[in-house]
Amino acid sequence: MTPEALAILQQHLLAALNNVPTETRRLFHGRGRVWPGL
Known part of the structure; x- marks a missing residue:
C-alpha cells in the first residue's frame, strides 16, 4: 500500500x-499483540 x-x-x-x-473501545486497550498502539 x-x-x-x-x-x-x-x-x-x-x-x-x-x-x-x-x-467496546476499552476491549482493545492493552492487547498489543493484536492492536499495537491502541
Whole structure:
C-alpha cells in the first residue's frame, strides 16, 4: 500500500473508533499483540 492509502485507512479507522461506545473501545486497550498502539 502507498503511504497515502495507509493515511486514508488510518483516518477511516480512527473515525470509526470514535463512534464506538467506550466499553467496546476499552476491549482493545492493552492487547498489543493484536492492536499495537491502541
